[in-house]
Amino acid sequence: MAETAPATRILELTNRPDSRRVWLAxxxxxxxxxxxxxxxxxQVRYKRASLGVTWAVAxxxxxxxxxxxxxxxxxxxxxxxxxxxxxxxxIIPFSYFSSVLGSGVTSIVDGAAFTDKVWFPRILLAxxxxxxxxxxxxxxxxxxxxxxxxxxxxxxxxxxLLVPATLLLVAFAGSLTLVLSALNVYFRDVKFLVMAxxxxxxxxxxxxxxxxxxxxxxxxxxANPLTGVVTVFHxxxxxxxxxxxxxxxxTLSVTAVLLVIGAEAHRRYDRLFVDLL
Amino acid sequence: MTAVxxxxxxxxxxxxxxxxxxxxKSLIPGRGTxxxxxxxxxxxxxxxxxxxxxxxxxxxxxxxxxxxRMLAGVSRPSEGxxxxxxxxxPLISVGVGFHQEMSGRENVLVNGMxxxxxxRQIDARFDEIVxxxxxxxxxxxxxxFYSSGMFMRLxxxxxxxxxxxxxxxxxxxxxxxxxxxLKCFDxxxxxxxxxxxxxxxxxxxxxxxxxxxxxxxxxxGRLEFDGSAEAAIARHHELLSxxxxxxxxxxxxxxxxxxxxxxxxxxxxxxxxxxxPTHHPAPxxxxxxxxxxxxxxxxxxxxxxxxxxxxxxIPCYSMQTRIGxxxxxxxxxxxxxIDVSFHARLGGGTYRLTVTVxxxxxxxxxxxxxxxxVMYLAPRLGSGGFADLEADISASxxxxxxxxxLLIASRGEPPxxxxx
Numbered sequence: 001m002a003e004t005a006p007a008t009r010i011l012e013l014t015n016r017p018d019s020r021r022v023w024l025a026x027x028x029x030x031x032x033x034x035x036x037x038x039x040x041x042x043q044v045r046y047k048r049a050s051l052g053v054t055w056a057v058a059x060x061x062x063x064x065x066x067x068x069x070x071x072x073x074x075x076x077x078x079x080x081x082x083x084x085x086x087x088x089x090x091i092i093p094f095s096y097f098s099s100v101l102g103s104g105v106t107s108i109v110d111g112a113a114f115t116d117k118v119w120f121p122r123i124l125l126a127x128x129x130x131x132x133x134x135x136x137x138x139x140x141x142x143x144x145x146x147x148x149x150x151x152x153x154x155x156x157x158x159x160x161l162l163v164p165a166t167l168l169l170v171a172f173a174g175s176l177t178l179v180l181s182a183l184n185v186y187f188r189d190v191k192f193l194v195m196a197x198x199x200x201x202x203x204x205x206x207x208x209x210x211x212x213x214x215x216x217x218x219x220x221x222x223a224n225p226l227t228g229v230v231t232v233f234h235x236x237x238x239x240x241x242x243x244x245x246x247x248x249x250x251t252l253s254v255t256a257v258l259l260v261i262g263a264e265a266h267r268r269y270d271r272l273f274v275d276l277l
Numbered sequence: 278m279t280a281v282x283x284x285x286x287x288x289x290x291x292x293x294x295x296x297x298x299x300x301x302k303s304l305i306p307g308r309g310t311x312x313x314x315x316x317x318x319x320x321x322x323x324x325x326x327x328x329x330x331x332x333x334x335x336x337x338x339x340x341x342x343x344x345x346r347m348l349a350g351v352s353r354p355s356e357g358x359x360x361x362x363x364x365x366x367p368l369i370s371v372g373v374g375f376h377q378e379m380s381g382r383e384n385v386l387v388n389g390m391x392x393x394x395x396x397r398q399i400d401a402r403f404d405e406i407v408x409x410x411x412x413x414x415x416x417x418x419x420x421x422f423y424s425s426g427m428f429m430r431l432x433x434x435x436x437x438x439x440x441x442x443x444x445x446x447x448x449x450x451x452x453x454x455x456x457x458x459l460k461c462f463d464x465x466x467x468x469x470x471x472x473x474x475x476x477x478x479x480x481x482x483x484x485x486x487x488x489x490x491x492x493x494x495x496x497x498g499r500l501e502f503d504g505s506a507e508a509a510i511a512r513h514h515e516l517l518s519x520x521x522x523x524x525x526x527x528x529x530x531x532x533x534x535x536x537x538x539x540x541x542x543x544x545x546x547x548x549x550x551x552x553x554p555t556h557h558p559a560p561x562x563x564x565x566x567x568x569x570x571x572x573x574x575x576x577x578x579x580x581x582x583x584x585x586x587x588x589x590x591i592p593c594y595s596m597q598t599r600i601g602x603x604x605x606x607x608x609x610x611x612x613x614x615i616d617v618s619f620h621a622r623l624g625g626g627t628y629r630l631t632v633t634v635x636x637x638x639x640x641x642x643x644x645x646x647x648x649x650x651v652m653y654l655a656p657r658l659g660s661g662g663f664a665d666l667e668a669d670i671s672a673s674x675x676x677x678x679x680x681x682x683l684l685i686a687s688r689g690e691p692p693x694x695x696x697x
Contacts, residue, residue, distance in 0.1 A: 013350060013359040033390050036383065037376075044378045114376050118367060118391045119350040271353040274346075275291060 017268045026121050034124045034131070041103075041132040056136030057143055060095040064088040071208050082238045084151040088144050089237040090207030090230050093169045096137040097226065098198050103129040104177035105184050105194050108273055116274055123266035126181040130174040137166070144237065153238055161236035169229045172255045178262025185273045205230055210242055222246055225254040279362070281443055281474045282325040282348065286357035289318045289343050317343045318498045321357070327442075330475040332489035332506050334513045340498045341478045345445050348476065363442025363474075364393045368432060375428065377421040381412055384420055385435055392439045402438050409464075410434035411457070430457060437464045444468060447478045462487070482510050482627050482653075483588050514557050514653040540576065541634050541644040544612065545569035548630065548650045557653050558621045560665055566617045566650065568632050572607045578637040579607070583617045584649075588627045593663050594619075600639045622665040625656020 018026065046053050068084045103110075107125040115122055141162060148155065184190040202208075204220045207230060211221035221227050222243075228251030231244045292314060318340040325331050335341045346352045347359060349367035375384045385406055389399035407416050410430040420428060436444065446465070465488060469475060479485055485492055485506055492509035494502040494516075502512045547567045550558040558564045566583070585594040596617070607613065615632055631649030635642050657665065 011361040013354060015353055015355050033387060036387050040379055116351055120391055274352045
């Protein structure tokens with residue numbers, strides 16, 4: 001019998017980054033590791049809490065209800081019937097976005113102890129929260145759809161738009177996380193900048209009120225890539241209210257640019273990160 | 278013979294930052310963060326053939342771990358090229374890339390995958406891995422609740438069960454109890470016999486001697502020596518005794534870390550032979566060990582013990598002053614010096630010399646110096662063990678009618694024919 005020599009893995013290590021082909025092969029090889037890490041990240045987050053994953057749903061819903069009450073009754077910023085659903089369909093993607101960024105930005109730094117013994121592409125650590133937070137997002141979306149008739153919004157074919165809306169959200173949140181997680185290795189201030197920006201970000205996104213409400217600074221909301229994401233969610237639930245082409249184009253182009261920058265940054269600097277952790 | 282590991286002019290540079298990079302500052306032109314270049318390793322060339330076991334020797338900070346980290350692929354060389362053929366299992370320092378929140382079971386799975394096994398292969402070996410680590414009861418506990426010994430056992434167990442082609446071992450055998458250490462040793466011997474290539478970093482000359490026919494010595498980031506383990510160890514200790522910086526280093530380790538209740542502190546330690554300070558006396562030399570002490574509270578007629586301990590922690594010799602003798606009362610702030618003279622009649626190996634200070638009746642230990650100084654003795658030719666009995670060994674020719682001892686090996690002299 002002819003010896004079928006097992007393909008010996010040959011590893012060449014120099015100071016040059018891996019070629020794109022080698023890098024992609026590494027990523028493919030580590031998909032099962034990514035799956036385990038993501039599942040674990042999800043479990044760990046809710047394991048110690050008696051209500052478990054219910055919290056992933058309860059927190060954004062509670063947030064949405066409070067805002068709905070405050071802004072429609074107290075501030076009277078309501079946008080007519082279906083305001084509750086309007087707020088919910090903004091809050092839900094936003095809370096996914098902020099929790100992905102929250103753990104994603106520091107993921108490379110936090111994972112230092114885990115990654116400095118055996119090498120694997122550290123970009124996976126940044127992707128983990130993007131996946132692990134999906135469960136909470138999907139469950140809350142189901143709750144949102146179930147609540148629609150109760151809050152005076154009828155079902156329609158437009159609900160199918162939730163699929164591209166979700167994909168767009170994941171793509172944008174993921175791409176931004178890739179860039180910021182790499183940047184945070186070099187500049188630890190990034191983490192705090194992100195936390196601060198998230199507070200402002202919510203108010204320049206059509207979550208509580210439509211962007212027309214911002215009047216003179218409406219352009220900020222149009223330039224905000226999250227506006228496009230939330231707009232598609234609105235189109236899916238309460239229907240289109242106002243411009244959507246421009247925000248969507250902004251989101252798509254910003255996402256594409258961030259994705260390229262983020263992926264390249266990780267490919268090039270992955271093995272240098274360890275010296276800075 | 279094919280080279281499994283090849284290092285070609287490998288160097289690793291670190292930027293020693295004067296301050297952490299700041300986002301705002303780096304945005305201001307001309308105000309970049311100041312950084313100083315430091316080479317942790319430079320110009321390292323050697324290769325390791327399939328099935329070889331090579332020890333890596335060097336002082337702390339010489340660059341041993343940096344080298345292993347690069348071989349593991351965790352950090353990249355700044356210059357030069359490393360080429361590794363085969364699956365590599367690194368065991369670098371305590372803890373092996375385990376995720377704190379995950380249970381032992383999940384970590385075995387992830388670690389196995391990272392070391393290149395498929396899920397099915399891991400499942401097939403799972404029980405064996407857990408049994409070897411002696412963690413059957415705790416395998417579903419998150420590893421953050423593990424003791425450092427348990428952590429290490431599991432890490433070692435995974436690494437030796439993934440059938441790596443190349444194994445990197447960094448000072449892990451120091452963890453765990455003696456029984457587990459022996460088990461690890463056996464397992465590494467087994468891997469050796471299976472043709473696994475092993476790179477083994479250790480401060481234990483004993484372990485290097487046992488496992489590695491060949492060793493490389495790294496000194497201040499350069500490859501100082503590459504050859505037989507015995508020669509590398511000798512060179513290592515030679516450097517220890519000639520390099521005055523290394524000697525003061527040993528002396529400076531002192532003071533902060535000795536176990537004491539604060540009543541007595543160590544001010545100096547000095548080991549010297551007739552030729553001056555040394556860590557490397559010749560066998561049989563008269564050696565003097567002096568330890569400076571300062572009393573931080575009044576002590577009446579303290580009692581001293583001098584210990585010699587082997588590298589494996591086995592007590593080889595001790596000598597104490599007489600208990601209960603009323604000889605001097607020390608006030609707080611007084612200093613004294615313990616002066617021990619002895620003959621280095623010990624077998625080849627590394628020994629630790631320490632002192633214990635107790636009260637007059639030897640009841641309260643005031644200071645137990647765990648650091649002490651290290652002394653290395655080259656073995657006399659052909660001798661082994663702890664003691665230096667200066668044995669003569671001879672055998673007579675089978676023709677006993679001649680009554681002539683023909684061959685004699687005496688006190689390390691090469692065998693010679695004795696005249697009748």
